[in-house]
Amino acid sequence: MSPAVLDRWEERLQDIFYGRPYDMHDAALADTVFKFPLDIKPFKDMIEGMRMDTRKCRYENFQELYLYCYYVAGTVGLMSVPVMGIAPDSLVSAQGVYNAALYLGIGNQLTNILRDVGEDASRGRVYLPQDELAQFGLRDNDVFSGKVTDRWREFMKEQITRARFYFNLAAVGASQLDKASRWPGWSSLLLYRMILDSIESNDYDNLTKRAYVGRTKKLLMLPLAYTRSLSRHSLILN
Numbered sequence: 001m002s003p004a005v006l007d008r009w010e011e012r013l014q015d016i017f018y019g020r021p022y023d024m025h026d027a028a029l030a031d032t033v034f035k036f037p038l039d040i041k042p043f044k045d046m047i048e049g050m051r052m053d054t055r056k057c058r059y060e061n062f063q064e065l066y067l068y069c070y071y072v073a074g075t076v077g078l079m080s081v082p083v084m085g086i087a088p089d090s091l092v093s094a095q096g097v098y099n100a101a102l103y104l105g106i107g108n109q110l111t112n113i114l115r116d117v118g119e120d121a122s123r124g125r126v127y128l129p130q131d132e133l134a135q136f137g138l139r140d141n142d143v144f145s146g147k148v149t150d151r152w153r154e155f156m157k158e159q160i161t162r163a164r165f166y167f168n169l170a171a172v173g174a175s176q177l178d179k180a181s182r183w184p185g186w187s188s189l190l191l192y193r194m195i196l197d198s199i200e201s202n203d204y205d206n207l208t209k210r211a212y213v214g215r216t217k218k219l220l221m222l223p224l225a226y227t228r229s230l231s232r233h234s235l236i237l238n
């Protein structure tokens, strides 16, 4: 995506919020902006994330990576809450629910990154903290080599643990969404989190394999998400 295209997107975004959509897709968003209390900030931040992605292909540390994840995915969580709605009798503050949604975006994006390590490497991109790779005695070349070593497995275990930590933070808010949104909220959390299990089942080979969750597994998960969505207190995942 060229900088000029992203600048144009930002202009169109502003026009959408002014109620002046450019095409039918923009009109759909303008309608949503009219119906729900949406703020332009996360939309702008998402475009900023795409700018960041055109500028850099390495992340020095987790702080840098987290910022990228916020821009491209945490923002989606922040955009979703005003549409999904917060339960009137929420046990968590509105800010707590927004935080949880943001963390779901972070967990999703971290998972997405871990699933796509091999694919991203083939495009010369490494969305993993460089300092953490080094701590495990790993370098870019180990990512490009496609060889799954014990060092790589140990490194991946830590990365997966961190992604699960964000899913746990997200779980705090999923049960506080409006009644109709709780099931979809839990489904999106549990479905994406299953990709991490699949990386484990592949013995941490995310260099030559793309972890995926089969249709049957996904369908079997839906009743579980439904059960979770019935309780208001499911704060901890297992």
Ligand SMILES: CC(C)=CCC/C(C)=C/CC/C(C)=C/CC/C(C)=C/COP(=O)(O)OP(=O)(O)O
Residues within 6 Å of the ligand: 072, 073, 074, 076, 077, 080, 081, 097, 098, 100, 101, 104, 105, 108, 109, 112, 170, 171, 173, 174, 177, 185, 188, 189
């Ligand atoms: C839990 C609470 C309180 C609310 C739910 C709020 C929601 C629905 C948040 C979802 C956030 C979300 C779906 C973020 C998207 C993150 C993500 C993985 C983006 C990846 O996009 P692509 O890079 O296009 O994916 P592919 O690589 O799979 O094409």
